[in-house]
Amino acid sequence: MSTTTAGHLIVDQLERAGIRRVYTVPGESFLDVLDGLHGSSIQNVVARQEGGAGFMALAEGRLTELPGVAMVTRGPGAANAFIAIHTAHQDATPMILFVGLIPVADRGRESFQEFDINAWFGSTAKKVVTLDDAASAARVVDDAIFTALSGRPGPVVIGLPEDVLVHVVEDATVAPRKVSSPEPSAAALAELEGRLAAACRPLIVVGGEGWTTESGEELAGWASRHGVPILADFRAYDAVPHRSDAYAGSLGYGRSDANAARLDEADLVLFLGCVRGDVLSDGYKRGLDAETIVVNADANLLGHFGRVDQHITADVSAFSAALAATNSAVRPDAGWFAGARADHLAFSAPQPDGGIGVDLGAAMEILTKEMDDDAVLTFGAGNHALWPARYLAHNSANSLAAPRNGAMGMGIPAAVAASLAYPGRQVISVAGDGCFMMNGQEIATAMGYGAKFIVLVVDNGIFATIREHQENHYPGRPSGTHMTNPDFAALARSYGGYGERVDRTEDFAAAFRRAVDSGLPALLHLPQDPATRSPKTSAN
Known part of the structure; x- marks a missing residue:
C-alpha cells in the first residue's frame, strides 16, 4: 500500500466524501493540508478574513447537502472564526472547522499563538477533537462529517498540530458513513392522526435544516388539502413555498401581531424540524398551552421549551412524505385556514x-x-x-x-x-x-x-x-x-x-x-x- 502524509490524507478523505469547496485563510500551521489541496478536485476559496471564511462555510452547510468546511490557523485565526461556530451551533447548521495548532511538544508552554481548543469551542460545537494520531486522519474527518450532519446538525472543530500533519501514514481513505434519515413509525403517525383529528385550530411551524423543494411542496400540499396553516420559524422562511395557500408567514423578530396571536390561539402546534425556542415564542411567552407535537431528528430536543405531548424522531423530508401519504381526518374551525393566509398576504x-x-x-x-x-x-x-x-x-x-x-x-x-x-x-x-x-x-x-x-x-x-x-x-x-x-x-x-x-x-x-x-x-x-x-x- 502506498503512503502519504496526514495532511494529504485529510484532503483525500474530504474528496471521497464529496466536498467541493473549502474556505480558508492560509496559515503556516497547516501547510501540509494546503499542499494537499494543490491539484485537488476541491476548490480552495481563499477568504480575506477568518470570520468571512467561517460564514462562507456556514452558508454552504445551510444551502447544500454537505457540511461547509473552513480552515484557519491557530489562536488569532481561530478567534476570528469563532463567530461562525457560534452561529452554526445556535442555528443547528452542519459545518466543519479545521484549525492549525502548535506542535505537540510546544503545548503548555505559552508558545506562539497557543490556545486551548477544547476550552474555546467545547460549549459551542457538537464535537471538538485534536488529531494527535496521524494514522487516524481519514477516520477523524469521516466522523466529523457524520457528526455534523446527524441528529441535530451543528459544527465540528478539528485541531491539526502542524507536526502531526507531516507524519507519513498509509494512503487509505475510509468509506463515508451514511447518515440515516429516520422515518416516522406507523404507530407514531396513527397517534398523530388522532391528535390532529381532535384539534379545532391546528398549526404547523416549520424550521431547521434538511428541507428540499419536494418535501416543502409535499407538506404544503397536505396542509392545503386539510386546512392547516403553516408558519415558519425565524429565518427558516424557505422551508415551504410561499406560493402555497397554506403558508401564513413567520414567527420571531419581525413577525406580524396576527401570527403572534395565532400561536396563542392554536389548540395544537406541530413543530416540524424546529423547537419552541425563545425567539419563536417571544421570549418563552407564546404558544405554551397548546397540545404540542415535535417532529425532530434530535432525540434531546435541545432548545425546546414547554410541553411535549408527542415527540416523533424523524427527518423532515421523510416525515413530510409520510404525512402526505396519509388520509387525515383533520377538520379545523371554519375561517382558521383562510384567515391565516389573508393576514399573511396583507402583511407581506x-x-x-x-x-x-x-x-x-x-x-x-x-x-x-x-x-x-x-x-x-x-x-x-x-x-x-x-x-x-x-x-x-x-x-x-x-x-x-x-x-x-x-x-x-x-x-x-x-x-x-x-x-x-x-x-x-x-x-x-x-x-x-x-x-x-x-x-x-x-x-x-x-x-x-x-x-x-x-x-x-x-x-x-x-x-x-x-x-x-x-x-x-x-x-x-x-x-x-x-x-x-x-x-x-x-x-x-x-x-x-x-x-x-x-x-x-x-x-x-x-x-x-x-x-x-x-x-x-x-x-x-x-x-x-x-x-x-x-x-x-x-x-x-
Whole structure:
C-alpha cells in the first residue's frame, strides 16, 4: 500500500466524501493540508478574513447537502472564526472547522499563538477533537462529517498540530458513513392522526435544516388539502413555498401581531424540524398551552421549551412524505385556514415607508418583480433584514442564508458561497451599513473566484437596532450608535465590481437592472432615512 502524509490524507478523505469547496485563510500551521489541496478536485476559496471564511462555510452547510468546511490557523485565526461556530451551533447548521495548532511538544508552554481548543469551542460545537494520531486522519474527518450532519446538525472543530500533519501514514481513505434519515413509525403517525383529528385550530411551524423543494411542496400540499396553516420559524422562511395557500408567514423578530396571536390561539402546534425556542415564542411567552407535537431528528430536543405531548424522531423530508401519504381526518374551525393566509398576504404586501432617501418598501416591491423564482437571499443581522424577511418570497428550498443567532457580518460571505454553490441562480444580499462593514471585504473574494451577486447596502448612518432600543429605554440619550460610512459604491468599484449610488426611490428599478446586466459582483448604495426603523404598513 502506498503512503502519504496526514495532511494529504485529510484532503483525500474530504474528496471521497464529496466536498467541493473549502474556505480558508492560509496559515503556516497547516501547510501540509494546503499542499494537499494543490491539484485537488476541491476548490480552495481563499477568504480575506477568518470570520468571512467561517460564514462562507456556514452558508454552504445551510444551502447544500454537505457540511461547509473552513480552515484557519491557530489562536488569532481561530478567534476570528469563532463567530461562525457560534452561529452554526445556535442555528443547528452542519459545518466543519479545521484549525492549525502548535506542535505537540510546544503545548503548555505559552508558545506562539497557543490556545486551548477544547476550552474555546467545547460549549459551542457538537464535537471538538485534536488529531494527535496521524494514522487516524481519514477516520477523524469521516466522523466529523457524520457528526455534523446527524441528529441535530451543528459544527465540528478539528485541531491539526502542524507536526502531526507531516507524519507519513498509509494512503487509505475510509468509506463515508451514511447518515440515516429516520422515518416516522406507523404507530407514531396513527397517534398523530388522532391528535390532529381532535384539534379545532391546528398549526404547523416549520424550521431547521434538511428541507428540499419536494418535501416543502409535499407538506404544503397536505396542509392545503386539510386546512392547516403553516408558519415558519425565524429565518427558516424557505422551508415551504410561499406560493402555497397554506403558508401564513413567520414567527420571531419581525413577525406580524396576527401570527403572534395565532400561536396563542392554536389548540395544537406541530413543530416540524424546529423547537419552541425563545425567539419563536417571544421570549418563552407564546404558544405554551397548546397540545404540542415535535417532529425532530434530535432525540434531546435541545432548545425546546414547554410541553411535549408527542415527540416523533424523524427527518423532515421523510416525515413530510409520510404525512402526505396519509388520509387525515383533520377538520379545523371554519375561517382558521383562510384567515391565516389573508393576514399573511396583507402583511407581506409592500407599502411605501416614506421619509428621505430610498424607500425600502417601494424597493422591495420592485424586487418582487425582478427576482428569479429560485433566487437565493442572504443577509446578516440588523433592522435592514426586516424588509426582505417580510416582503420577499421563497418558492425554492435552499434559498435563504441568514443567521438565526443574530450575528452581524454574514450577508456578503454568504452571498459568495451561495453564488459558488449555485452558479446558475440569482443571488441577492441585503446589508445594513454596519453589517456590511464587518465582512464587506469579501467582495474581493467574489472577484477572485467568479462569484456574482447583487448587494443592497442600506445606509442610515447608525446601528439602527441598538438606537431603537436606546430610544425606548433611554430616550434622548443616543450613545455609541453613530457611524461614519465610506462611499460604498466607490468601494465596490475599487474591488473591480459594479457600484452605484441610488438616492431616489424612482431610480432604483433601472439601477437594479444595470447591476444585473453588469455581470459582476454589484453593489447598490441606498441611503435611508435614519428615522425609519421598520416597514410601515396598514396591516400588522
